[in-house]
Amino acid sequence: MSDQPTVFVVDDDEGVCEAIDWSLRQAGLRVESFPSAESFLSAHGERPGCLVLDVRMQGMSGLDLQEVLKARGSELPIIFITGYGDIPTTVQAIKAGAVDFVEKPVAWDVLIVRIREALREDERRRSQRAGRTEIRERYQRLTVREREVMELVTKGLSNKEIARLLEISSRTVENHRARVMTTMQADSLATLCNMASVVLS
Amino acid sequence: MTASGIPPTLTPLAAADVITRLESLLGCCDAPETLRTQLRQLIAEARASMDHPPRRSAGPAQDTLEPPGAQPSAPCGQQLRALPATRLAQCAGRHTAGALIAVLPHELSQPLAAIAMYSNVASALLQSGTLAPDALADVMDRIQGQVKRAAEILARLRELVRSDGAEPSSTDLCQTLAEAVALIRPLAAHKQVQLFVDFPAEPVRLQVSKTVIGQIVLHLLFNSIEAIEQAGTAQRRVRLSVHPEPMGVQVTVQDSGPGIRPEDAERIFKAFESDKSAGCGLGLAISRALIEPLGGHLWVDPRVTDGATLHLRLPRSAHTEADQ
Ligand SMILES: Nc1ncnc2c1ncn2[C@@H]1O[C@H](COP(=O)(O)OP(=O)(O)OP(=O)(O)O)[C@@H](O)[C@H]1O
Ligand SMILES: [Mg+2]
Numbered sequence: 001m002s003d004q005p006t007v008f009v010v011d012d013d014e015g016v017c018e019a020i021d022w023s024l025r026q027a028g029l030r031v032e033s034f035p036s037a038e039s040f041l042s043a044h045g046e047r048p049g050c051l052v053l054d055v056r057m058q059g060m061s062g063l064d065l066q067e068v069l070k071a072r073g074s075e076l077p078i079i080f081i082t083g084y085g086d087i088p089t090t091v092q093a094i095k096a097g098a099v100d101f102v103e104k105p106v107a108w109d110v111l112i113v114r115i116r117e118a119l120r121e122d123e124r125r126r127s128q129r130a131g132r133t134e135i136r137e138r139y140q141r142l143t144v145r146e147r148e149v150m151e152l153v154t155k156g157l158s159n160k161e162i163a164r165l166l167e168i169s170s171r172t173v174e175n176h177r178a179r180v181m182t183t184m185q186a187d188s189l190a191t192l193c194n195m196a197s198v199v200l201s
Numbered sequence: 202m203t204a205s206g207i208p209p210t211l212t213p214l215a216a217a218d219v220i221t222r223l224e225s226l227l228g229c230c231d232a233p234e235t236l237r238t239q240l241r242q243l244i245a246e247a248r249a250s251m252d253h254p255p256r257r258s259a260g261p262a263q264d265t266l267e268p269p270g271a272q273p274s275a276p277c278g279q280q281l282r283a284l285p286a287t288r289l290a291q292c293a294g295r296h297t298a299g300a301l302i303a304v305l306p307h308e309l310s311q312p313l314a315a316i317a318m319y320s321n322v323a324s325a326l327l328q329s330g331t332l333a334p335d336a337l338a339d340v341m342d343r344i345q346g347q348v349k350r351a352a353e354i355l356a357r358l359r360e361l362v363r364s365d366g367a368e369p370s371s372t373d374l375c376q377t378l379a380e381a382v383a384l385i386r387p388l389a390a391h392k393q394v395q396l397f398v399d400f401p402a403e404p405v406r407l408q409v410s411k412t413v414i415g416q417i418v419l420h421l422l423f424n425s426i427e428a429i430e431q432a433g434t435a436q437r438r439v440r441l442s443v444h445p446e447p448m449g450v451q452v453t454v455q456d457s458g459p460g461i462r463p464e465d466a467e468r469i470f471k472a473f474e475s476d477k478s479a480g481c482g483l484g485l486a487i488s489r490a491l492i493e494p495l496g497g498h499l500w501v502d503p504r505v506t507d508g509a510t511l512h513l514r515l516p517r518s519a520h521t522e523a524d525q
Contacts (some may be wrong), residue, residue: 012390015347019315022343023322026336058390083310083391104310105317108325 005119006049009033010040010065011081012057020052020081020106027112037065048126050077050099050118052111055089063089066096075125077118081106132198138184139199146183149176153189154196281472281490290412291364293487297416298362300423300484305358307387312351319344357384361415369495372414374405374450374515375443381418382441385426389439394426399442405450407515413491414515417499420484421454421511427477428458428509436508452513453502461509466501488513 007029011017014035021033030049034040037060040051051069055062066078080101082090090101099121100114142150145166152162159177163170186192281289323340326332332340357380382398389396407414418441425439436457444451461469468474470489475482489499492513502510 013311013315013387015315015350016311016318018343019318019347022340023318026322026326056390056393058386059395061393105314105321108318108322 003048004030005122006047007031007052007115007119008040008044008049008076009052010035010037010057010062011054012036012059013054016054020111023108024052024112024115027108029112029115036060037062037068040065041068044076046074048122050079050115050122052079052081052115055080055082055086055093063093063096066093066098070097075122075129077121077125079111079114079118135184135195135198139195141183142180146176146180149173150180150184150192150196151200153177153180154193154200281486282493284490286494287364289487289490292483293413293416293491294362294364296481296483296487297419299481300419301358301361301384303423304384304388307391308354308358308384309351311387312347312354315347316344316351319347354384361412361419363412369408369410372407372409372411374407374409374414374452375400376404377411377414378418378441378443378452381415381422385419385422389422389426392426392430392437394429394437394439396422397438397440399440401443401445403445405443405445407450409495409515413495417488417491417513418452418454420488421513424484425454425456425458425509427480429456431477432459434458446514449497449514449516452515453510454513455505455508455510457508459508460506461501463503466503469501470499
């Protein structure tokens with residue numbers, strides 16, 4: 001399977017949709033286009049890429065689609081295509097986390113630049129997300145006691161303080177602590193603190 | 202009142218009404234002959250209305266499935282009905298043209314956007330020397346396609362504003378309605394109003410003028426969209442449906458706007474009755490004047506309180522059986 005990301009184009013106007021599709025292919029991008037938000041939702045899955053989306057569409061609007069994707073936990077970057085008089089909608093879209101917008105008539109070179117940025121953003125978000133998943137999996141492998149120790153360590157408590165709090169020996173705390181560091185694959189206390197912010201939030 | 206020949210005892214008609222009618226008549230007619238005929242009609246009508254006071258539009262015993270009574274129509278639509286057919290067709294064409302001005306930019310912006318995109322990319326590729334000859338042919342084809350589409354839009358618009366378009370011909374009703382809907386869709390999308398159509402699977406063939414049907418339905422759709430926009434209702438939808446009936450065909454436009462009060466159900470069909478800052482108040486009056494000579498009816502459904510519902514009934518006489 002090729003891992004080249006896909007530019008998903010959603011526009012309810014067939015002519016405009018085809019024009020965008022064709023133009024992006026000329027730039028060597030991999031493109032899939034959809035005539036409606038609904039058809040995109042049923043086909044997209046979780047594939048990497050970015051979304052080029054018309055703000056105004058029949059049926060589910062661009063903003064509605066953005067909301068649904070957000071509710072599904074998708075972090076696919078969105079570039080909105082806006083027309084004349086769409087400023088309020090655009091502001092709303094950006095507040096809701098759209099990465100970018102381009103105005104109609106769309107300048108091709110501008111669109112391509114924005115798309116490449118959005119694809120990079122998607123990659124960044126994905127690797128961050130993959131990292132978070134990985135950390136949560138490691139955390140799952142810790143025992144209840146080890147998790148307690150991890151929490152207290154990352155709160156800045158010393159081994160002695162933890163020992164007193166948990167009514168165990170400092171020696172045992174040290175053992176737990178070492179196990180936590182190996183299982184979590186943390187090379188320093190700072191790294192462990194970062195990981196704690198992922199799993200303990 | 203001052204208008205000679207009209208007895209001052211005409212209570213069902215407000216004096217202002219009478220004056221408005223006379224004035225609009227004077228404004229509409231150039232031939233003194235027709236003017237006189239129309240004045241006579243108006244007076245006869247006024248006399249008749251003295252004998253039979255107008256029916257209440259929301260009477261409880263009224264069979265609400267039927268257009269309000271067998272009474273001809275709201276009296277003030279009469280002045281338009283009295284126009285010679287060609288004049289009426291001209292007025293209707295101009296009124297539709299005025300309304301379509303609002304649609305045109307949305308309608309044409311799409312093919313133009315596509316054309317701009319294609320030519321933009323093609324010239325960039327040409328400059329960098331990376332456009333293959335067959336790709337050039339391909340993009341020219343695509344541009345041609347969009348140009349053709351723009352031309353078709355203009356042709357459809359032209360069909361709707363024809364002033365000689367009243368000639369009946371064998372018409373696929375749903376096809377004609379679908380074209381009107383297609384015209385107004387980009388505007389509806391821009392106003393965030395959803396349009397739904399509900400057509401029977403079987404084609405409905407009628408011997409009517411496409412222009413007339415298209416104009417009336419466009420007027421109704423415009424009114425619905427304008428009503429929703431003006432009221433800013435949360436629900437923003439319009440439904441157009443077609444119901445073949447033993448006695449003819451009924452076309453219904455139903456919207457989620459603020460609705461029409463029963464006491465306004467007949468008033469709004471009068472010429473120059475408008476609650477809009479930029480409205481002429483002619484859309485419904487013209488629509489009625491267009492359809493009644495063909496034996497059709499156009500009325501507000503008084504049962505519906507949830508948004509507005511208007512029915513257009515096209516009679517059986519104009520209803521030829523589907524081709525078999
Ligand atoms: N669907 C509707 N919902 C609510 N009110 C309506 C609806 N359709 C018509 N009306 C009312 O009826 C009035 C008359 O409508 P009509 O179409 O005759 O004129 P207009 O829309 O005001 O002006 P125009 O000549 O531009 O059509 C409108 O001003 C509006 O108040
Ligand atoms: Mg109107």
